[in-house]
Amino acid sequence: MQPKDLLSLAEHFGSPLYVYDSEKIQSQYNRLTAAFSKVEHLRINYAVKALSNISILKLFKTFGAGLDTVSIQEVQLGIHAGFEPSKIIYTPNGVSFEEIEAVAQLGVQINIDNLSILEHFGTKYPKVPVCIRINPHVMAGGNSNISVGHIDSKFGISIHQMPHILRIVENTGMHINGIHMHTGSDILDIEVFLYAAEILFDAARHFKDLDFLDFGSGFKVPYKKGDIQTDIEELGRKLSKRFNAFQKEYGRELTLAFEPGKFLVSEAGFFLARVNVVKQTTSTVFAGIDSGFNHLIRPMLYGSQHHIENISNLKGKERFYTVVGYICETDTFANNRRIHEIKEGDLLCFHNAGAYCFSMSSNYNSRYKPAEVLWYEGKGILIREQETFGDLLKNQIEAEL
Numbered sequence: 001m002q003p004k005d006l007l008s009l010a011e012h013f014g015s016p017l018y019v020y021d022s023e024k025i026q027s028q029y030n031r032l033t034a035a036f037s038k039v040e041h042l043r044i045n046y047a048v049k050a051l052s053n054i055s056i057l058k059l060f061k062t063f064g065a066g067l068d069t070v071s072i073q074e075v076q077l078g079i080h081a082g083f084e085p086s087k088i089i090y091t092p093n094g095v096s097f098e099e100i101e102a103v104a105q106l107g108v109q110i111n112i113d114n115l116s117i118l119e120h121f122g123t124k125y126p127k128v129p130v131c132i133r134i135n136p137h138v139m140a141g142g143n144s145n146i147s148v149g150h151i152d153s154k155f156g157i158s159i160h161q162m163p164h165i166l167r168i169v170e171n172t173g174m175h176i177n178g179i180h181m182h183t184g185s186d187i188l189d190i191e192v193f194l195y196a197a198e199i200l201f202d203a204a205r206h207f208k209d210l211d212f213l214d215f216g217s218g219f220k221v222p223y224k225k226g227d228i229q230t231d232i233e234e235l236g237r238k239l240s241k242r243f244n245a246f247q248k249e250y251g252r253e254l255t256l257a258f259e260p261g262k263f264l265v266s267e268a269g270f271f272l273a274r275v276n277v278v279k280q281t282t283s284t285v286f287a288g289i290d291s292g293f294n295h296l297i298r299p300m301l302y303g304s305q306h307h308i309e310n311i312s313n314l315k316g317k318e319r320f321y322t323v324v325g326y327i328c329e330t331d332t333f334a335n336n337r338r339i340h341e342i343k344e345g346d347l348l349c350f351h352n353a354g355a356y357c358f359s360m361s362s363n364y365n366s367r368y369k370p371a372e373v374l375w376y377e378g379k380g381i382l383i384r385e386q387e388t389f390g391d392l393l394k395n396q397i398e399a400e401l
């Protein structure tokens with residue numbers, strides 16, 4: 001996609017606006033499958049929570065992907081988008097037993113991440129195959145909000161509790177068909193990943209009837225030119241080799257599964273917002289845009305550094321700006337960032353806006369959620385309308401006072 005395409009989409013559909021480049025999503029998907037082409041049975045389950053627009057799910061269906069879900073509503077969206085329940089895996093954390101039962105009844109693969117649910121589920125449904133989420137206690141990534149493999153993490157069943165898992169499986173006679181790990185976001189060091197994989201293989205040796213091993217996700221993507229990122233090709237070479245060797249040793253065909261969100265959609269997304277005011281203070285120049293953390297919260301929540309381009313003035317002189325939103329709270333997207341000279345009315349483009357951006361948006365300050373557009377075969381397709389005043393009042397009941 002070219003800046004001129006983004007400019008014309010914002011002209012046509014208004015701003016703020018989310019735009020997703022389907023070609024980039026496809027190329028990331030192809031990159032991952034190519035990296036693991038030596039593995040006979042590969043399954044890529046797109047993590048719905050990254051970007052859950054129904055048209056995005058349908059796009060993944062055309063690739064032959066499966067889905068990774070964390071709520072029954074995500075499961076229902078997937079089924080609505082046309083996915084077979086058998087191509088959906090459900091990896092909840094801390095949800096009610098009733099929700100897990102309801103998802104199992106839909107025929108979706110259940111992935112259980114704590115001992116009490118495992119025991120309860122295995123006792124009640126010994127015939128339903130279950131995957132177990134292991135916590136290998138490997139620290140990956142730098143951000144403690146998104147690292148989930150460490151010792152204090154609430155995710156997964158500790159690898160040290162394997163004897164307890166085995167006791168439950170034996171007592172209930174339940175069928176374990178998969179072993180899973182997801183060590184969190186932003187894995188840089190492939191050796192760390194491979195080390196965690198060995199722990200998963202060790203865990204897998206305890207079970208005789210596995211169909212798949214799920215290595216989760218957490219691949220790091222670049223945010224700007226020169227950024228380090230997970231070397232998927234190297235990971236593919238090394239892990240495929242180990243996986244194929246393990247499969248031989250195990251004596252049964254296994255599927256290797258991944259469940260990436262960010263890797264597949266982050267770089268495909270652009271968030272477009274107009275500059276309402278340029279404000280010079282004694283210490284800085286603020287560029288205030290027609291948006292805020294109601295639309296894009298990652299910079300405030302995780303300190304994510306989204307690259308920002310002034311696509312109205314790509315040849316202009318570079319100056320330093322602090323880019324802020326219109327929310328009545330500190331709402332800073334970027335501090336002292338070098339951007340091509342900004343005038344009021346210019347359109348700023350935030351990069352890496354595909355994953356965890358729209359899906360984390362809200363109506364804070366009673367603002368509308370923005371529209372979403374899918375760039376597909378050289379054209380922009382509207383896949384979500386901007387909200388209207390009616391949406392703000394929907395489900396509210398005006399009390400007779």
Ligand SMILES: *Cc1c(COP(=O)(O)O)cnc(C)c1O
Pocket residue numbers: 047049050068070091182184185186216217218219259260261262263355
């Ligand atoms: C969020 C999540 C993912 C996706 O993580 P990314 O960093 O976006 O690739 C995968 N699996 C599980 C269980 C998750 O909770």
